[in-house]
Amino acid sequence: DTAVSQTPKYLVTQMGNDKSIKCEQNLGHDTMYWYKQDSKKFLKIMFSYNNKELIINETVPNRFSPKSPDKAHLNLHINSLELGDSAVYFCASSQDLEVRHFGPGTRLTVT
Amino acid sequence: GESVGLHLPTLSVQEGDNSIINCAYSNSASDYFIWYKQESGKGPQFIIDIRSNMDKRQGQRVTVLLNKTVKHLSLQIAATQPGDSAVYFCAETQGFQKLVFGTGTRLLVSP
Numbered sequence: 001d002t003a004v005s006q007t008p009k010y011l012v013t014q015m016g017n018d019k020s021i022k023c024e025q026n027l028g029h030d031t032m033y034w035y036k037q038d039s040k041k042f043l044k045i046m047f048s049y050n051n052k053e054l055i056i057n058e059t060v061p062n063r064f065s066p067k068s069p070d071k072a073h074l075n076l077h078i079n080s081l082e083l084g085d086s087a088v089y090f091c092a093s094s095q096d097l098e099v100r101h102f103g104p105g106t107r108l109t110v111t
Numbered sequence: 112g113e114s115v116g117l118h119l120p121t122l123s124v125q126e127g128d129n130s131i132i133n134c135a136y137s138n139s140a141s142d143y144f145i146w147y148k149q150e151s152g153k154g155p156q157f158i159i160d161i162r163s164n165m166d167k168r169q170g171q172r173v174t175v176l177l178n179k180t181v182k183h184l185s186l187q188i189a190a191t192q193p194g195d196s197a198v199y200f201c202a203e204t205q206g207f208q209k210l211v212f213g214t215g216t217r218l219l220v221s222p
Contacts, residue, residue, distance in 0.1 A: 011152060041215045045211075056209060
């Protein structure tokens with residue numbers, strides 16, 4: 001009974017490819033997020049969705065497109081992958097806009 | 112053992128010691144703060160939170176102290192155990208739904 005799950009856990013792909021990461025939460029939360037963690041462990045918000053509506057869109061290249069088919073799912077699609085996109089991507093959810101419950105992460109490696 | 116802000120990213124302690132992890136936050140308007148623990152290969156996990164109308168909050172073996180005058184947050188872990196080894200992040204709320212993370216401190220506990 002995982003609270004926030006992501007697939008895949010590891011993703012290795014070549015530059016220029018398009019890939020997607022999926023996220024699901026079974027906590028009944030209204031808000032979901034995508035965070036990026038770089039090699040120095042710095043965690044930065046990318047997107048936030050509240051009830052399927054985009055709330056936060058940080059200065060992320062438009063190659064990144066989040067999609068929320070329902071409030072339990074928030075997927076991240078990345079076009080034309082670049083070397084600098086290599087990172088760990090975390091999905092998270094929250095009910096009260098404060099405590100985030102994080103998924104296990106997806107380690108993306110672009111070669 | 113005690114870390115000093117973000118200039119000492121690794122804190123090494125002996126099992127049984129008390130640990131103090133410090134964090135300097137940036138926004139004087141931030142009103143909610145969270146400490147997260149991230150173990151290797153996992154997502155950040157909530158430890159404890161505190162609101163700006165408090166200066167201390169205790170949990171099980173952990174205490175968070177907030178000094179708004181100098182914009183300083185600390186996490187104290189009593190009787191540190193090897194299982195406490197992880198990277199610890201402080202996070203502050205900045206505006207609607209935006210939780211900003213600090214750069215993290217790695218805690219190493221040796222038996």
